[in-house]
Structure formats: C-alpha cells, structure tokens
Amino acid sequence: xSLLIKNGRIxxxxxxxxxxxxxxxxxxRAIGRNLKLDAGxxxxxxxxxxxxxxxxxxxxxxxxFMGTYSSDNxxxxxxxxxxxxxxxxxxxxxxxxxxxxxxxxxxxxxxSNNNCIGDYSFHMAxxxxxxxxxxxxxxxxxxxxxTSFKTFMAYKGALMIDDRQMIGLMExxxxxxxxxxxxxxxxDMIDYLVAKHKAEGKLSPLYHxxxxxxITEAExxxxxxxxxxxxxxxxxxxxxxxxxxxxxxxxxxxxxQKVFVETCIQYLILDASLYxxxxxGAKWVMSPPLREKKDQxxxxxxxxxxxxxxxxxxxxxxxxxQKLMGKNDFSRIPNGHPAIENRMxxxxxxxxxxxxxxxxxxxxxxxxxxxxxFGMFPRKGTIAVGSxxxxxxxxxxxxxxxxxKTHHMNVDYSGxxxxxxxxxxxxxxxxxxxAIDDNKCMLKKGYGQxxxxxxVSQVI
Ligand code: URP
Ligand code: ZN
Ligand code: ZN
Numbered sequence: 147x148s149l150l151i152k153n154g155r156i157x158x159x160x161x162x163x164x165x166x167x168x169x170x171x172x173x174x175r176a177i178g179r180n181l182k183l184d185a186g187x188x189x190x191x192x193x194x195x196x197x198x199x200x201x202x203x204x205x206x207x208x209x210x211f212m213g214t215y216s217s218d219n220x221x222x223x224x225x226x227x228x229x230x231x232x233x234x235x236x237x238x239x240x241x242x243x244x245x246x247x248x249x250x251x252x253x254x255x256x257x258s259n260n261n262c263i264g265d266y267s268f269h270m271a272x273x274x275x276x277x278x279x280x281x282x283x284x285x286x287x288x289x290x291x292x293t294s295f296k297t298f299m300a301y302k303g304a305l306m307i308d309d310r311q312m313i314g315l316m317e318x319x320x321x322x323x324x325x326x327x328x329x330x331x332x333x334d335m336i337d338y339l340v341a342k343h344k345a346e347g348k349l350s351p352l353y354h355x356x357x358x359x360x361i362t363e364a365e366x367x368x369x370x371x372x373x374x375x376x377x378x379x380x381x382x383x384x385x386x387x388x389x390x391x392x393x394x395x396x397x398x399x400x401x402x403q404k405v406f407v408e409t410c411i412q413y414l415i416l417d418a419s420l421y422x423x424x425x426x427g428a429k430w431v432m433s434p435p436l437r438e439k440k441d442q443x444x445x446x447x448x449x450x451x452x453x454x455x456x457x458x459x460x461x462x463x464x465x466x467x468q469k470l471m472g473k474n475d476f477s478r479i480p481n482g483h484p485a486i487e488n489r490m491x492x493x494x495x496x497x498x499x500x501x502x503x504x505x506x507x508x509x510x511x512x513x514x515x516x517x518x519x520f521g522m523f524p525r526k527g528t529i530a531v532g533s534x535x536x537x538x539x540x541x542x543x544x545x546x547x548x549x550x551k552t553h554h555m556n557v558d559y560s561g562x563x564x565x566x567x568x569x570x571x572x573x574x575x576x577x578x579x580x581a582i583d584d585n586k587c588m589l590k591k592g593y594g595q596x597x598x599x600x601x602v603s604q605v606i
Contacts, residue, residue, distance in 0.1 A: 147171065147186055147578055154191030154539060158198065158528050159510035167196065169535035172577035177531060187580070189573060191539050197509050198528050199233025199536030199576065200490045201516035203269075204384055204408060204458035207237050208257045212480040213471065217463045218556045220257060221591040223486055224264035226554040228581045228589070230487035231571040233536040234265040234526055234597065235461075236516075238296055240305065243274040247282040251290065262594025263587065264576060265536075267520070269327055271296035273304075275311035280318050287322045291598025293521050294325045294382070299366045300333035300433065309373065316379035323601030325380040325406075325519070330366040330391065331358060331434055340477050351427035354476040355418050355435040363434050364390030371398040371405050380602055382406035382519065385460045387413045387434045389444040395453055406519050408456040409445050411489045412561065413437065415496050428469040429561055431479040432460065446502045455515040457493055461486035463557040484557045488548060490538070492562065494569040499542075521600035535578040544570040554587075 151167040156177070168176040168183045176183065207223040209216045218226065220237075227235055239254040241247050247270055254268060270286055272279055272295050286292045297312060298305040307315070312326075319326055339357040343349075348356075367383055371394055374381030386392060386407050395405050418436045421427040430436055448454040462482025472479030485492075493512055497503040503511075517527025524533050545568050550560040574582035581589045 148184070149535070149575070149578065150181065150183060150185035150188045151191050151196060151537065151539065152188060154194050154196030156196045156529055157505045157509050159506055159514040162505060167529065167537065169575065169578045172534055174529065174531055174533050174535050177529070189539065194572065195505070195540040195542050196529070197538050197540065198513040199526070199538055199574065200231045200512050201234045201527055202227060202232045202458050202461065202486060202489060203236040203456060203516040203520055204410065204460045205235045205237050205486055206460070206462040206482065209238065209240070209462065211462070211482070212478070214464065214468050214480055216482060217465050217468065218461070218484070218486070220261040220266070221263060222554070222556040223461070224262045224266060224594050225587050226487040228264050228574050228576065228587060229554045229571065231490035231538040231540065231574055232264070232486065233574065233576045233581070234267070235486070236267045236269055236520060238271050239268045240271045241273045241279065247272065247279050247286065260592045263589050263591050264581070264594045265597050266594055267597045267599055268292050269294045269296045271298070271305065272315055273298065273307060275307055275315045280314065283318045283324070284322045287324050287601065293323070293599045293602055294327055295319050296327040296329070296384070298329045298333070299370065300329060300331040300336055302333040302337045306333040309369070312373055313377060316373060316377040320377055320379035325382055325602040326374065327382045327384050328370050329385070330363060330370045330383050332362040332366045335362045344475065344477065349475050351425060351431050351476050351479065352421045354431045354479065355421045358433060358435050360388045360390045360437065363388055364394055367391040368394035368397070371395060371403065374405060375401065375403050380406070382408065384408050385410050385413070385434060385458070386454070388437045388441040392444055392448050392453060399453070406456070407448070407454045408458050409448070409454050410458050410460045411485055411492050412483060414442055414445050414457070415492060416561070417442065425473060428472060428479045429559055430483055431469070431472070431476065431481055432462070432483050433481045449503055449507065449511060455511060455519065457489065457511045458516070459485035459489045463555055465558050483561045484555045485561065487553050487555050488562055491567050491569055491571060492565070494540070494542070495567040499568045519602070521602055522597060526597070535575050537575040538571055539573040541570050541572050543568065546570055
C-alpha cells in the first residue's frame with residue numbers, strides 16, 4: 147500500500163512548507179516538491195494544511211469510575227478520536243487498592259485488546275504504593291513499555307495516595323527512567339468542603355465547583371512540584387486549570403526545574419458560569435472544575451511562554467442517565483466530559499484562527515510534545531521520513547457546528563452544542579491507511595495498535 151499526498155501545506159512543530167508526502171506501508175518514505183513516485187492512491191491536498199496525527203495523552207475509555215463506566219469504549223472512543231484528527235490516545239489503568247498493578251493491567255488488556263481502531267498506550271495509575279507495587283515498576287517500564295505512572299492527590303478513599311507514598315513512588319520511578327503524572331488537587335481540603343456543603347443542603351452542581359477552589363489546585367501543584375524537585379523524578383501535571391497552579395510551576399522554573407504541564411481544551415474555552423445552569427451544569431462536572439475567564443487567559447499565555455506543553459482532553463464521557471446518578475447530590479455525579487473528537491478542531495478554531503497561538507505551536511502542543519514527553523518521538527508526533535504515516539489533512543476555512551446529533555462519541559449530549567468552528571478534519575491516515583475520509587471511518591476495530599513507549603527524556 148502506497149500513497150502520495152500532493153501539494154499540501156505541511157506544518158510541524160518547527161516547519162511550514164508546501165510539499166508532497168509519499169507513504170509506503172505504515173511509514174513516511176519521502177517528502178519533497180513534485181515527487182515523481184508511483185503510488186496506489188493519490189490525494190490532492192492543495193489549499194489544505196497537513197499535520198501529524200494528534201496525540202491525546204489523557205483519555206478514560208470504558209473506565210470503572212464513581213459507580214459506573216465511562217460511556218466510550220475502546221472502539222467508539224478511538225473511532226471518535228480519528229474523526230477529530232487524533233490518531234493516538236493514552237488511556238489510564240487504575241490499580242485497585244489492595245491489588246497489584248499487573249492484575250489491573252490484565253483487566254485493562256481484557257477490555258482494550260483487539261478493540262481499538264486508533265493507536266493507544268496506557269499510563270499506570272498507582273493508587274496503593276507498597277512493597278509489592280514497588281517491585282512491579284521496573285517491569286512496567288522495561289517489559290510492558292508503560293513508562294508513566296499516574297497519581298491522584300485527590301479522590302480521597304478511592305484513588306488518592308498520601309505524600310509518603312508519592313515520595314516512595316517517585317524514587318522508584320526515577321530509578322528506572324519513568325515519569326509521574328499527577329492529578330494535583332488537595333484531596334483533604336476538597337473532602338472537607340464537599341462534606342460541609344452537603345451538610346448545609348447545598349447539593350447542586352454549582353457546589354462541585356465551590357468545593358474545589360483554585361487554592362486546592364495551587365497548593366497541591368506546588369507540593370507536587372517540590373516533591374518532584376526533591377526526588378529528581380520527572381513530573382507531569384495533568385489537566386492544570388488555573389493561574390494559581392501555573393504560578394506554582396512558574397516559581398519552580400526559577401530554580402531551573404522542568405515540570406511538564408498539560409491543560410485541556412475545556413479549560414481554555416469554557417468557564418464556571420456553566421455551573422449556574424441548575425442541574426444542566428452536570429454536563430461540565432469534572433475535576434478540577436471549569437474556572438474563571440482570567441484563568442483562560444493565563445493558560446493561553448502559559449502555552450506561549452512554554453510553561454504549558456500539552457493540550458489534552460481528559461475525555462471521560464458519561465451519558466445523561468449516568469449524570470443523573472447525582473440528581474440530588476453533586477458528589478455522586480460521575481466526573482468527566484466528552485471532548486476526544488473536538489480537541490483538534492476547537493484548538494485550531496479558538497487558538498490558531500483567533501491568533502492566540504501559531505500553527506507551529508498548535509502542532510507542538512497537540513501532536514509533538516505528547517510524543518516527546520511520553521517516549522514516542524519521532525515515530526509519532528511529527529511528519530518526517532521514517533515516522534509513522536499518521537497524517538491529518540485539514541481544511542482551515544470550512545465552517546461547521548458541533549452537536550451531539552453529528553458527533554461520533556457514545557454520549558447523548560455535547561459540552562459544545564451549537565459551537566461554531568472554523569476548520570475541519572477532512573482526511574486522516576493512521577500508519578499509512580486511510581482512516582477517515584469523506585466523513586466516514588474506513589478502519590475496523592483491531593487495527594489500532596498498542597504502542598510501546600521508551601524511557602522518558604527530561605528535556606524537550
Ligand atoms: O473529571 C474528571 N477529570 N474525570 C476523570 C478522572 C480524572 O480526574 O482525570
Ligand atoms: Zn484527574
Ligand atoms: Zn483524567
């Protein structure tokens with residue numbers, strides 16, 4: 147199978163030029179002007195942008211959480227991702243407290259094996275660090291190709307670990323060349339505020355937001371950053387939302403510390419006023435919650451300052467009937483919102499099209515940096531000879547409207563219903579195969595491969 151993409155405007159994290167791309171099998175074989183190579187299929191990309199397949203390093207598919215399962219499975223979730231120009235995702239395995247990391251890995255393999263359409267990997271969430279799980283870390287990095295370990299400083303009683311466990315885990319992960327991801331919010335403070343609001347009969351989604359004020363995230367981000375500095379273990383803060391937390395990271399850079407930061411598309415473009423819509427606000431009940439307009443500005447600036455390296459989604463969809471589990475108690479609303487399909491188009495439309503970020507920055511935060519940080523570069527995350535032929539052909543001018551009526555995610559509402567977007571994913575290649583064309587998915591479940599990842603580099 148060979149393919150020639152003609153005359154596209156190729157955008158990488160550093161380049162912007164018009165050329166042809168020749169792919170053979172799963173790989174990019176040649177890039178140049180007026181390539182005279184015979185190909186099984188020719189795609190005319192004149193007037194279109196051509197960029198690397200998006201990588202979303204923060205998704206939760208078919209995940210047991212808060213008494214239910216996230217509603218996209220590995221098939222529907224990776225298909226929706228492809229429709230939106232994301233060719234690879236990194237999902238989270240959750241250790242069950244009292245059980246081993248490997249038993250959780252087996253459980254997650256059972257749900258994901260042969261079920262993905264797009265490529266995928268896992269982060270391993272350590273929720274119970276003890277002598278047993280300590281012994282398993284090396285195997286994950288060296289045998290399984292899973293090099294990042296997620297930790298929760300919140301979700302007390304379910305997923306949270308304490309600082310003693312955090313330090314121990316950091317030392318072990320550093321020893322074998324891995325990285326720690328963190329959900330950095332102060333679980334004890336949140337637990338207290340949730341209980342207080344409930345005792346006062348304050349039960350609507352607004353109180354989910356009011357139970358997780360900015361300070362809970364700023365404090366935990368600083369504490370995590372300090373622990374990462376002390377142990378020397380590379381750290382990556384997931385879904386950072388606000389000015390206070392970003393300032394903690396900014397301070398750490400003054401001692402020449404590198405902390406990787408991810409924000410998510412929703413924190414850049416939505417704000418907490420959505421929680422004033424009575425129970426409809428449950429659509430945006432996620433942790434951390436949406437913040438203020440001033441935080442959006444801080445995050446866009448943080449991207450341009452190089453403090454925020456990744457824009458992900460934290461895709462964790464629940465259907466409306468699942469959200470209704472918390473009709474009378476915000477603390478029972480399953481946390482999370484759907485965005486896996488929308489990230490690339492929204493970031494283009496709100497970021498590039500509105501001159502907040504450049505095209506190169508767009509590719510950097512949505513494609514290249516996730517590959518670099520998580521040990522997949524240059525196989526993934528760029529357009530170069532020898533890289534996987536994961537390619538998006540994008541019309542920068544086409545306007546369309548986001549809606550649950552037309553999206554492909556397995557969820558019956560959209561967090562962005564009616565949102566006007568400029569820019570549309572037209573064709574997507576995954577390892578040399580046309581995955582999306584003419585608004586149709588051409589691949590079947592089982593095509594998506596588990597991607598083994600290398601040890602982590604601290605410098606990007
Ligand atoms: O609300 C969220 N974020 N749900 C998914 C779990 C997590 O904290 O990432
Ligand atoms: Zn989280
Ligand atoms: Zn998450």
